[in-house]
Amino acid sequence: MRPTLTHLALHVPDVEACVVFYEQFCAMRVIHRRAGKGSTIVWMAEPDKEHSFIFVIMPGGQERHLAADDYSHFGFALASRDGVDSMAQQARRAGCLVWEPREEPYPVGYYCGVRDPAGHYIEFSYGQPLGPGAEPMLTT
Incomplete structure (x- = not known):
């Protein structure tokens, strides 16, 4: 059996701000929302890709500050x-x-x-x- 990449899970400082961003900039949409860790956990996907790859947006993260030469993206x-x-x-x-x-x-x-x-x-x-x-x- 070979593994298949299905999602990325991101802890973020502001779940709702990230949801709005990914809706506006990436045309992703919320496909699942549930309570978790004192806030909401949100699953987002591109249209028609809900069963192949998602972002899981979770509360509790720290803001990332990438170095000028860090091209992680x-x-x-x-x-x-x-x-x-x-x-x-x-x-x-x-x-x-x-x-x-x-x-x-x-x-x-x-x-x-x-x-x-x-x-x-x-x-x-x-x-x-x-x-x-x-x-x-x-x-x-």
Whole structure:
């Protein structure tokens, strides 16, 4: 039997702020909400992916402060370069843009970075060999 990645569980300082962020920026939606640890535990997923991969958002976390050279992030693919530019503009207005749109050699592609309310970084990309706009991966 091989393992399958099904979820990421995140302790965050403000569950509701993170729910709003992931709804607005990542088009995720709440698929389950229950009481837990003095607050609410929320499961979120992209539409039609509720049975394959979710985020579990839990209370009690500390805000993350990443070093300038720490590129830890969650990656979301967009369907176009314009989508990346639009996401960056939305994040700029919200005060949470951390990486201006930029182009990197294949397989990285065109991307920008956004900070969620808990301090996690989210990359929005186009042109990677994953998700919308994917190109076949070249092996070397």
